[in-house]
Amino acid sequence: xxxxxxxxxxxxxxxxxxxxxxxxxxxxxxxxxxxxxxxxxxxxxxxxxxxxxxxxxxxxxxxxxxxxxxxxxxxxxxxxxxxxxxxxxxxxxxxxxxxxxxxxxxxxxxxxxxxxxxxxxxxxxxxxxx
Ligand code: HEM
Ligand code: HEM
Numbered sequence: 358x359x360x361x362x363x364x365x366x367x368x369x370x371x372x373x374x375x376x377x378x379x380x381x382x383x384x385x386x387x388x389x390x391x392x393x394x395x396x397x398x399x400x401x402x403x404x405x406x407x408x409x410x411x412x413x414x415x416x417x418x419x420x421x422x423x424x425x426x427x428x429x430x431x432x433x434x435x436x437x438x439x440x441x442x443x444x445x446x447x448x449x450x451x452x453x454x455x456x457x458x459x460x461x462x463x464x465x466x467x468x469x470x471x472x473x474x475x476x477x478x479x480x481x482x483x484x485x486x487x
Pocket of ligand 2: 363364366367368370371374375379454455458459461462
């Protein structure tokens with residue numbers, strides 16, 4: 358009754374999507390790609406950086422959503438303020454959200470860079486296949 362469709366939901370949605378689907382896809386890629394390309398390259402410095410930036414970024418984002426959500430529920434659903442008025446009060450949380458989202462996006466960007474850089478099979482791997 359109090360939290361339906363608020364930023365508390367957005368917090369749950371982001372952490373759940375990231376944890377359940379995002380992370381499993383990236384984990385499967387990180388495990389299989391080095392095998393499929395024949396590079397056996399599991400622990401590149403960029404890979405570690407991508408992991409920490411995206412995870413710290415997402416935890417920061419969802420913490421910002423959580424703080425904003427609790428404040429929103431209180432002001433909108435308990436005190437009865439208008440949606441727009443409450444959104445103005447929540448702007449500071451969105452600034453933090455954007456900062457953390459920048460970390461997240463940087464981490465994902467590095468992952469994609471590594472994916473493109475090392476995603477093609479080595480000559481050796483191609484020969485074994487043939
Ligand atoms: C793979 C796991 C999950 C994912 C990806 C996920 C994702 C989401 C998303 C995106 C929403 C927002 C829907 C929207 O308003 O557009 C949502 C809402 C909700 N989820 Fe999940 N969820 C997961 C698991 C769970 C679990 C395990 C529970 C409870 C034990 C749960 C309880 C809820 C509830 C109650 C809402 C509605 C909140 C509201 O009233 O606004 N979810 N979920
Ligand atoms: C740069 C990273 C991201 C930013 C800044 C961001 C921001 C946002 C914002 C501000 C909303 C609207 C929340 C509201 O007003 O109720 C939203 C909704 C949503 N986002 Fe993201 N998001 C990001 C990444 C992602 C990712 C990676 C996923 C899924 C894997 C995702 C899934 C969703 C979903 C399902 C909704 C709609 C449901 C809800 O309200 O919970 N987002 N996002």
